[in-house]
């Protein structure tokens with residue numbers, strides 16, 4: 001036995017939603033580096049396939065807001081890989097669906113919540129059924145946001161991520177008896193653009209839809225870490241929550257945010 005065993009995911013099978021790019025792709029890669037076999041899904045089926053090819057996993061197209069499709073995708077993961085031990089519910093949206101409250105349409109609200117909340121719930125429920133029936137426990141990791149407790153990008157997104165946190169805690173309470181740990185990662189500002197991350201000082205362009213864009217930009221410019229986070233920083237946190245390192249951790253809200261929540 002060595003400390004390396006604590007992060008060894010050999011023999012574990014995982015599913016990562018929204019894994020075509022950004023944080024989801026890095027989490028899928030991190031789990032694979034730790035030894036897990038990973039199924040990568042995304043509405044962007046070609047992107048999911050590219051991630052899977054890079055990390056030696058399998059892929060499938062999946063819109064997490066499509067409940068029957070979620071059930072089928074997670075059953076297919078367990079069938080093709082042999083089990084479902086880890087799920088990372090990463091798929092989420094914010095651009096163009098936020099903004100000042102008076103401008104938010106029913107459709108914007110419903111669309112974002114159907115992905116960030118309904119979709120995450122469908123994935124949690126389908127994974128829980130498979131893990132409970134499998135009888136060997138499991139790990140459910142939900143990607144929330146610092147915005148869940150420190151609002152700033154608008155009621156639609158901020159509210160959805162607060163819901164993710166309480167869903168996580170409620171499931172942790174309920175599923176502990178089945179040895180299923182349920183935790184949330186709260187990414188802070190994480191650069192997912194194709195181009196290199198810009199410096200955080202100076203002009204930080206407001207993101208689309210931010211009702212308080214200048215405020216967010218100002219806070220990013222004062223981020224204690226002094227630079228944007230990288231997707232792989234979130235990947236490392238996912239390995240922690242997927243591995244024996246965190247056997248006694250459940251119901252946690254883990255900020256991975258360069259100190260954002262200290263501001």
Ligand SMILES: NC(=O)c1ccc[n+]([C@@H]2O[C@H](COP(=O)([O-])OP(=O)(O)OC[C@H]3O[C@@H](n4cnc5c(N)ncnc54)[C@H](O)[C@@H]3O)[C@@H](O)[C@H]2O)c1
Nearest residue numbers: 018020021022023043063064090091092145187189190192
């Ligand atoms: N990047 C950040 O700074 C940051 C901060 C806090 C939280 N987050 C959260 O991290 C997660 C990933 O964000 P990201 O920055 O990597 O975003 P991203 O836009 O780079 O990637 C999101 C992925 O999710 C996929 N997706 C969108 N809708 C989907 C659906 N209905 N079903 C399946 N897949 C879908 C997209 O195709 C894309 O591949 C999200 O839940 C986001 O809210 C990101």
